[in-house]
Amino acid sequence: MKPTLILVGADKGGVGKTTLSRALLDFIARKDVPARAFDTEYPRGSLKRFHPDITEVIDFTDVADQMKVLDTLDSTDARVTLIDLKAGNLSLSLDTFDRIGVLDAARNGQFNLGLFHVVGSSIASLEEISELARYVNGMEYIVARNAVNDTNFFEWDQKTYKKYFSRLNSAHEIDIPKLNEMAYEQVDLAGLTFKDFIDNKGANGAAGNHSFVLRGYVRKWCADLDLELERLQLIQGLTGAKPIKMAASA
Amino acid sequence: MAQGDDATRFHIVCSDQPRNGKTLVARLLCDYLILSRRAPLIFDPATSPGGLRSYFPARASRVDLSTTAGQMALFDRALAQPLHDSVVDLPAHQLNSLADLMRHIGFGQESHTPGVEVVILFVADRSVDSLLAGRKLRGLLRPARFIVVKNEAILLAEFDRLARFLYDGLAKEGQLIVPKLDGAATAAIEDKTFSFRRFAEEEPRGTPDQVTRGIEAFLGRVFRQFEMLGLGVDSRPRAAAGI
Numbered sequence: 164m165k166p167t168l169i170l171v172g173a174d175k176g177g178v179g180k181t182t183l184s185r186a187l188l189d190f191i192a193r194k195d196v197p198a199r200a201f202d203t204e205y206p207r208g209s210l211k212r213f214h215p216d217i218t219e220v221i222d223f224t225d226v227a228d229q230m231k232v233l234d235t236l237d238s239t240d241a242r243v244t245l246i247d248l249k250a251g252n253l254s255l256s257l258d259t260f261d262r263i264g265v266l267d268a269a270r271n272g273q274f275n276l277g278l279f280h281v282v283g284s285s286i287a288s289l290e291e292i293s294e295l296a297r298y299v300n301g302m303e304y305i306v307a308r309n310a311v312n313d314t315n316f317f318e319w320d321q322k323t324y325k326k327y328f329s330r331l332n333s334a335h336e337i338d339i340p341k342l343n344e345m346a347y348e349q350v351d352l353a354g355l356t357f358k359d360f361i362d363n364k365g366a367n368g369a370a371g372n373h374s375f376v377l378r379g380y381v382r383k384w385c386a387d388l389d390l391e392l393e394r395l396q397l398i399q400g401l402t403g404a405k406p407i408k409m410a411a412s413a
Numbered sequence: 414m415a416q417g418d419d420a421t422r423f424h425i426v427c428s429d430q431p432r433n434g435k436t437l438v439a440r441l442l443c444d445y446l447i448l449s450r451r452a453p454l455i456f457d458p459a460t461s462p463g464g465l466r467s468y469f470p471a472r473a474s475r476v477d478l479s480t481t482a483g484q485m486a487l488f489d490r491a492l493a494q495p496l497h498d499s500v501v502d503l504p505a506h507q508l509n510s511l512a513d514l515m516r517h518i519g520f521g522q523e524s525h526t527p528g529v530e531v532v533i534l535f536v537a538d539r540s541v542d543s544l545l546a547g548r549k550l551r552g553l554l555r556p557a558r559f560i561v562v563k564n565e566a567i568l569l570a571e572f573d574r575l576a577r578f579l580y581d582g583l584a585k586e587g588q589l590i591v592p593k594l595d596g597a598a599t600a601a602i603e604d605k606t607f608s609f610r611r612f613a614e615e616e617p618r619g620t621p622d623q624v625t626r627g628i629e630a631f632l633g634r635v636f637r638q639f640e641m642l643g644l645g646v647d648s649r650p651r652a653a654a655g656i
Contacts, residue, residue, distance in 0.1 A: 345481040379518025
């Protein structure tokens with residue numbers, strides 16, 4: 164089975180990119196699909212503390228670290244490799260991938276490639292989508308509108324939005340539902356995966372003492388998010404789910 | 414749903430309509446449980462005065478269910494003290510939001526809260542719409558017990574055919590009939606210093622005999638129904654655990 168490379172990026176910080184990476188890794192783990200992750204917020208990382216066993220912090224501008232990721236796509240036991248791209252570096256990262264032939268390799272069928280582009284509500288986000296158009300053909304491109312940070316997307320003019328989307332092939336959109344703020348904070352403070360928090364675990368798998376109410380909010384959020392993700396062909400390919408009638412792309 | 418002596422009961426006294434005796438039913442239940450040595454946790458989500466807090470100032474906790482902290486103060490506390498049953502006197506305007514919340518977080522679902530029985534005491538109001546609201550609530554939450562409450566001071570007339578059909582459907586799992594009291598007795602029990610528990614345990618003082626007899630008959634009838642509904646059964650080793 165072909166390996167899958169998932170990129171998660173945004174052209175600015177604070178839109179919930181790492182939250183989505185965490186949610187994706189959580190989803191993949193719940194489907195019992197082996198995965199690994201690379202956190203490019205070098206040197207400290209932002210994803211690693213939630214998934215320490217499967218995440219490595221790398222400097223993606225360093226060729227040796229690029230090789231660490233891309234040269235092992237076929238040989239790793241993980242079926243999914245997720246790269247949490249540094250905020251603000253999405254276009255640069257895709258340009259790097261393009262120059263080193265990763266995008267062509269995906270287009271040639273060596274592996275499955277998907278990009279989750281986490282966007283904000285301003286018109287600048289639509290410009291970001293337009294700028295990426297030259298890179299994303301041949302990959303599954305998903306615009307993720309993230310309500311976790313309570314972004315109001317009504318600023319988007321739907322007609323303009325549809326015009327930007329129409330230029331892209333294989334483009335899809337998902338809405339990341341809003342998670343209760345206190346629940347989000349507690350999961351963050353605990354440094355746990357969403358699943359471990361729901362299962363009332365503490366660090367190192369010990370029993371936790373988390374609020375039932377907050378765990379309930381996270382459980383529901385994960386269930387709602389699952390429904391969004393399961394609409395995507397990229398995800399269906401990973402989980403072996405039967406195709407669901409896709410919502411029409413914009 | 415799990416039922417039985419080992420379960421912790423989470424009682425919600427509610428209705429889709431205001432001012433139909435919910436707080437009276439909640440008070441009766443609280444005092445009955447206290448007398449049955451089930452030491453209930455008492456929660457009052459009302460934003461206006463006159464709820465359970467005014468009758469149980471030392472025992473009742475005010476919880477603001479519009480906030481996450483308030484929701485935690487209710488559900489997390491109830492789960493953290495499994496030796497105690499809980500009673501919530503829910504204002505009518507909070508009915509839908511609480512039902513949605515409970516479904517959202519999975520409270521009362523066996524898979525998420527094993528050992529917790531949700532018992533709903535739904536005070537039926539005058540209209541068919543109220544009975545339909547009760548039926549909808551029961552379908553939504555699927556509680557361990559659903560008890561429809563008929564307050565004879567409110568529901569004076571006989572039901573029409575449709576209402577009777579709906580009521581009978583709701584009453585299959587259990588019903589509680591709250592008898593009507595005369596004006597003097599009603600005034601006596603509405604006094605904020607009046608306690609059904611103290612009335613049951615002590616000799617009433619300063620109350621006219623006729624009023625006393627009226628309250629005795631009222632209380633006897635209600636408490637017998639609680640007993641028949643199995644709400645005060647206590648064979649668990651929790652009687653020693655006080656609040």
